[in-house]
Amino acid sequence: MSYVFGRRSRIALDTCELPLKLLAHKAIATSPMDFSIICGHRGKADQEKAVKDGTSKVQWPHSKHNSWPSMAFDAVPYPLDWDDLDSFKALGEHIKATWSSMDEKDKLNHDLVWGGDWKNFKDYPHFEIVRKRGG
Numbered sequence: 001m002s003y004v005f006g007r008r009s010r011i012a013l014d015t016c017e018l019p020l021k022l023l024a025h026k027a028i029a030t031s032p033m034d035f036s037i038i039c040g041h042r043g044k045a046d047q048e049k050a051v052k053d054g055t056s057k058v059q060w061p062h063s064k065h066n067s068w069p070s071m072a073f074d075a076v077p078y079p080l081d082w083d084d085l086d087s088f089k090a091l092g093e094h095i096k097a098t099w100s101s102m103d104e105k106d107k108l109n110h111d112l113v114w115g116g117d118w119k120n121f122k123d124y125p126h127f128e129i130v131r132k133r134g135g
Helices: 007-013 018-030 044-053 085-101
Strands: 035-039 072-077 110-114 126-131
Touching: 007 018, 007 035, 018 035, 018 072, 018 085, 018 126, 072 085, 085 110
Parallel strands: none
Antiparallel strands: 035 072, 072 126, 110 126
């Protein structure tokens, strides 16, 4: 089965840097599971709320979500069950594998970081791009 993004996901992706847009669209086209993009850019009020709610540890304007266009998006399996960590991990591995399969020219000299790989604060929905060293 081939999945496509709904309106909310497309709106969130429209706020992201090009490599993230390309990644998300390639990942959904080959995904074994449906997923949604629930966040791209976050303004000051949304970032402060994320910190207050404990879903972010980074104060405004230092989150990768706070740049314009955004250097991060949050992706969640659909239908969403926050307690189903296996689905989040499977989605994370699929998105990372999709990134690895992308042409270097489409990555625009960036690497991908997944919040599920972080040691101290697991953020399974979070994917961000960072400029490659020396690039």
